[in-house]
Amino acid sequence: MLLHNETTCNFATPVKYGYIRVSSKEQAANFSLDSQKNELISFGVSEKLIFNEVASATKGLEARPILNSLVATIKAGDSLVVTKLDRVSRNTLTFLTIRSLLKKKSANLVVLDMPQDYDANLASHELSSTLLAAVAEFESLRRVERQQQGIALAKQQNKYLGRKTVISPQFIHTVKDYKNRGISVTDIAKLTGKCRSTIYKALKTDIISL
Numbered sequence: 001m002l003l004h005n006e007t008t009c010n011f012a013t014p015v016k017y018g019y020i021r022v023s024s025k026e027q028a029a030n031f032s033l034d035s036q037k038n039e040l041i042s043f044g045v046s047e048k049l050i051f052n053e054v055a056s057a058t059k060g061l062e063a064r065p066i067l068n069s070l071v072a073t074i075k076a077g078d079s080l081v082v083t084k085l086d087r088v089s090r091n092t093l094t095f096l097t098i099r100s101l102l103k104k105k106s107a108n109l110v111v112l113d114m115p116q117d118y119d120a121n122l123a124s125h126e127l128s129s130t131l132l133a134a135v136a137e138f139e140s141l142r143r144v145e146r147q148q149q150g151i152a153l154a155k156q157q158n159k160y161l162g163r164k165t166v167i168s169p170q171f172i173h174t175v176k177d178y179k180n181r182g183i184s185v186t187d188i189a190k191l192t193g194k195c196r197s198t199i200y201k202a203l204k205t206d207i208i209s210l
Contacts, residue, residue, distance in 0.1 A: 013077075014077035014078050014079065015049065015074075015075075015078045015079070016043070016044055016045045016046070016049065016078070016079045016081050016110075017045070017049050017050075017051070017070055017073070017074060017078060017079065017080050017081065018037075018040035018041075018045035018049060018050035018051065018081050018082075019050075019051055019053070019066075019067060019070055019080060019081070019082050019087065019088070020033060020036045020037060020040070020050060020051065020052045020053070020082075020083075020087065021052075021053050021054075021055055021057060021064075021067070021082075021087045021088070022036075022052070022053075022054055023054070023055075023056065023057075033052060035083075036083045036087070037050055039083045039112055040081055040083065040112075043081060043110075043112060045081050051066050051070055052066070053065075053066035053067060054189070054190055054193055055067075056195075057086050057087070057088070057089055057090040057091070058089075058090050058091055059091075059094075060091065060093075060094050060097075061094055061097055061098060065186065067088070067098075071098060071101050071102065074102065074105060074107045075105065075107065076105055076106040076107060077106065077107065078105075078107045078108070079107065079108040079109070079110050080098075080102060080107065080108070080109050080110065081110040081112065082109075082110070082111055082112070083111075083112050083113065084111065084112070084113050085111050085113070085114070088109070088111075167198070167201060167202055167205055171192070171202060172202045172205055174192065175188055175192065175199055175202040175203060176202070176203060178191065179203060185199050185200065185203075
């Protein structure tokens with residue numbers, strides 16, 4: 001898979017690649033993407049080498065094709081630059097996998113809100129980044145637990161209305177139109193800002209049944 005901004009040039013000097021991850025909600029609000037991009041550019045990442053992805057940070061590397069392809073593209077001496085650790089992952093195992101893959105290539109993972117003295121104290125940096133990844137995962141799990149507890153309490157009090165559906169007749173029409181034009185489910189998800197499972201559900205839903 002080729003990155004959408006990838007060039008065919010062979011870089012003689014180390015290259016900084018920027019990775020931006022936004023959730024569907026962040027994309028709709030349009031507040032996270034620009035701020036991340038500005039931070040990366042300020043750090044010296046070329047705008048042409050900044051790659052965007054709409055995805056959940058809790059998903060593994062294989063579920064995020066842009067990040068997966070970017071990690072595979074990076075060469076020795078290059079750097080993968082993100083604004084915060086949770087842009088890469090809220091899953092400790094996925095974070096360690098990404099860091100290990102880059103380390104084997106002698107490439108760097110640069111997290112802008114962390115100290116940048118990698119060479120001065122590599123062991124301490126790896127320890128702190130691992131701990132922060134674990135904390136991010138813990139916070140994500142606790143958030144899910146609180147949501148589940150809130151839903152359970154609302155059901156007990158007969159106040160739970162259920163999750164609002166995004167499957168409207170107009171959305172179904174749009175998704176099916178994209179599909180009929182030969183656009184893949186992955187690309188439809190990017191175009192609409194919805195997850196793949198929602199796209200599949202829309203494709204299987206008959207407007208008349210709504």
